[in-house]
Amino acid sequence: MSNLAIQVCGLGKQYHIGHSRQSYTTFRETLIDVFAGPVRRARSLIRGQATGAAELDETFWALKDVSFEVQHGETLGIIGHNGAGKSTLLKILSRITEPTEGYVDIYGRVGAMLEVGTGFHPELTGRENIYLNGAILGMTRADIHRQFDAIVDFAGVEKFIDTPIKHYSSGMALRLGFSVAAHLEPEILIVDEVLAVGDAEFQKKCLGKMGEVAGEGRTVLFVSHNMAAVMNLCEKSLHLRAGQIVHYGSTKDVVEAYVSQSDEVPGSNLESRMDRRGNGRFRFYRFAMRNTAGEFVPTLISGEDAEFLAFFRGERPLNMKSVQVSMKVVSVWGERLFTVYNGFSGDTFEGNLEAGVFVCHVPKLPLAPGRYTVSLWSALGHDEIDWITDCASFDVVAGDYYGTGKAPDIQTHGAMLLPHHWSLSVAEHERQ
Amino acid sequence: MKPAVETLPQTPVVAKDAYHLRIQPTRGWSALRLGEVWEYRELLYFLTWRDIKVRYKQTVLGAAWAILQPFFTMVVFSLFFGRLADIPSDGVPYPIFSYTALVPWTFFAYGLTQSSNSLVVSANMIKKIYFPRLIVPVASVLSGVVDFALAFLVLLGMMLVFGVLPTAKIILLPYLLLLALITSLGVGLWLSALNVQFRDIRYTIPFLTQFWMFCTPIAYPSSLIQNDTLRLLYGINPMTGVVEGFRWALLNTDTAPGPMLVLSSVVAVLLLVSGILVFRRLEKTFADVV
16 A cells, blocks of 8 residues: 555546537538528527537437556556547546546656647747746756756757747657657656657657656656557556556566457447537448458458448548548557558549448458558548547458468568569679 | 646755755645745746847837837827717827826737736746746736836826826826736736636737726716716726826826725725736646646
């Protein structure tokens, strides 16, 4: 008990979700809503259905009955799909938002890194932004002054330290932001996904720094999609799904269970997904896959033709001519593998449809046996219609991609398969 | 939004220098907790400093804007109200009469506008990091002090030109400035907190400041009101006390604002306290709604 850093008890967070009745597609509808909207909102306010200008008529629990303990010096990984409640948990722990029920006891000073470079102002120089960002993160001026050289050095921006950061490349600004945060010295450090940014080399540096922090015996809470990073840094992990803890224990066990969870099969119903973006002109409600024979299947075979299907429906017919749709495939380790996008392939659609299904045909599926996660996105021009990250997960089982009977292993060879050919010739010029 | 935080007495189970924080839902009205703002005073300093620093970046005239705005308003007022409408000015030249009022007024209106929009402008910070949210509107109001100082220098210059000598009453100026600041912040707190939920506020602010300006004796003297009781009641608008106070202290007008100033001060403090309470009440929803 004496070494307790964080105790979370029955924590829950309820959100209200605003639903706009429909998306605006024409000027006329927009105009009508400008006048009809306030009347409608006023009416629902009077009926007590809404608490603000937004039309709030639905609630959901982003987090429910979450309890766990973290000891001083422990590093805890928090994993789960998007919308599982990870960010909500971090926001409560870092006091940005208040829980709806339950409580958290924290023993020690907390430093939260939910974003890199919070409060950076483009007009201010690197030096000025270090002081500003440091103050926002809770460092005193004396702290920042003492660490200043180390911060600049770690970020590698000595030459530009007196240049306004609006002239920085996005990578430089990110490095500077991470560097300031990395020099915080709290007893408990809360980190959200910040390592998912920046180039590979800098990510490695960040991970190294995180490892250092954890090695110093400080308490670290670390949210990431990057399983490799979680396994490297954290002894214990917590797997959240739909706002609840599914697994809690040693990172190895939790990650293994997470990777092999069998209840999230493809074809999963997308209707209940709240964590979507876009104007909702139509919504994806189902994701499915078909094999070479055109049968719906829960798994695909490496090297065989595959079809991915995204079912959608809206309230009114939509001219599909300029609609764009894409699907991103991510490995369980969180690596982005590829995106299939009708903008890349140059395909366009036809017709006025209220509902339908987008079908993406992928010949000779170039994926090694393993588990993959897909995200769906669609847009009309610059307006996103519907966008769900981590829609569904599917398995690929061994097949004969190379036609040689050899199946690569995802762990040692990587996830992607590539048609290739080796040959041998005599290196003529080397002989001279 | 902000969790309830109690710093409990240290218990033997935790290390000596450790502190304990409890995060739990709060209901209803919460305490003012101004001590926390004091703890974060360095952040307040840096945010104010940032607002000042960034204010006139990428403008050609730079800080001259701080002077041009009240100055040209004064020119327009002098032409139309002073010359054409021949409005009385308590025995001092009309230009300096109106400018003396415009300097604190500009400070007030700027603080009101900036602080009302401050939370929405800082939405990203509010969603990503915890700090006492009160700091955001306070920094916005404070950053106007530099503009005030510049405009005030011009006022001193004008006093030289018009041969108006200040008296010992000038020592009351800091108090009057504080009164303008409190009023500005009080209203700013109300509006900034409401603006998070209802963006309608943003569109009412220009209208509100304009309306308020005409309700304040800037282009005209409060001595136009003959009835003494009514004139006193005019002080319910705290800016009346501020503006008449400025004239009284600097221009030596005989509109000694004594009781009016007391009334104005009371109203200003009420605005501030109620503003903080409302702000605290709505604070916990900021990160979710903004």
